[in-house]
Amino acid sequence: MLKKEDNEKLCRTNSGTPMGEVFRSYWIPALLTEEVPEADCPPVRLKLLGEELVAFRDSEGKVAILDAYCPHRRAHLFWGRNEECGIRCVYHGWKFDQAGNCVDMPNEPDNSKFKHRVKLTSYPTWEKSGIIWTYMGKGEQPSYPDFEWLRAPDTHFQVSKTYEGCNWLQALEGGIDTSHSSFAHNNNIQDKKSMRSRATNPKLEVDKTDYGFRYVGIRDLKDDGNYIRAYQFIMPAQQMRGQMIKWHDGSREDYPTVRGHIWVPIDDESVWVWNFKYTSEPSIPLDPKFSLEQEILFGRGPDDVLPGYRLKRNPSNDYLIDRELQRTKTFTGIKGVNTQDYALQETMEKPFIDRTKERLGTADLAIIAARQMLLEAIRDLEEGRQPKGVNPETYRNVRACDRFLPKGIDWREGLAEDMQAKF
Ligand code: FES
Ligand SMILES: [Fe+2]
Structure with a gap:
């Protein structure tokens, strides 16, 4: 829950608004x-x-x-x-x-x-x-961005953008929100063995940093150890997540990538979602076939997008929800992982959600941290300090990852190397 005036402050980004001035402190796509x-x-x-x-x-x-x-x-x-x-x-x-x-x-x-x-x-x-x-700021230009993914060669990197018809903050919060993946993105409800189904209540831990914060969702898989998704939130509107799934005994390994989004407000009721991915190993280029499969999985394949980077599945057609599919196979009945997000976020209250009415729980810890940090950036600017994450030195060496860790190993230690940039 948020006070009404803080909600207004965070959601509005036109010129002269507090959050608008924060966005105008950074290079944006x-x-x-x-x-x-x-x-x-x-x-x-x-x-x-x-x-x-x-x-x-x-x-x-x-x-x-x-x-x-x-x-x-x-x-x-x-x-x-x-x-x-x-x-x-x-x-x-x-x-x-x-x-x-x-x-x-x-x-x-x-x-x-x-x-x-x-x-x-x-x-x-x-x-x-x-x-x-x-x-878009008035002051001196800050240094150019230097995220790890900007240093990955073109052979290892892919980017796209999509239009989302909701306020930028509810899109960002949806990205940060890790527990929803067990529900909204469960595309095989029969599979009771998937990590998401086995532990639907990840324990969140947030570590604040000079660029924003890093956080993890820890899923307790009992005798199989912990499944840990480690993320970065880079101010003001970027989130990175890993996609290398490795059992601690080495028996399973998926294609190793880091993905992420940047949410750039178009106006108070719409946002550009920038989607990027890159391979996390310099020796492995991004396979174009894998990349395309992923785009289709996320709902932005060549057949899913209209001119102007808008999705075919959108509020005008109820995202082509298939109730039979919902009954038998997927949690939402909507095709496309990010389309599922858009369906939920675009149909919340307009022009943006009334955060005075929310009931947040422990699963919402990272969302609460992001809001605090954004409000802190507003205060920093008002008091003449540079907001976090403007200086690329603060984030240039970080990356996100997904891992299984044996019980008893703290993620800060167990993932230290995997959360270091390699490009
Ligand atoms: S030159 Fe007259 S409106 Fe542009
Ligand atoms: Fe999502």
């Missing part, structure tokens, strides 16, 4: 490289943190992110012509370069100096690993 694939390609619309923007790749290959509305008479620059290192508004021909300078004003007298007094808001960009990042 803005676009996939594939959205502006080559110099002078068509411009794209973009909305981030409640701001309507337009993006284009100029003639020199640099990606520009500008205010969407032309400062002349407010036409949308999405209609613009991307030509010779600038975007030209098609209403009266004003042209802007990637830094937002007005470089041509052909409907004014030749000797007019007016164009030198007109400027459009522009945000700096940085391109890495198929993602165009932006910094």
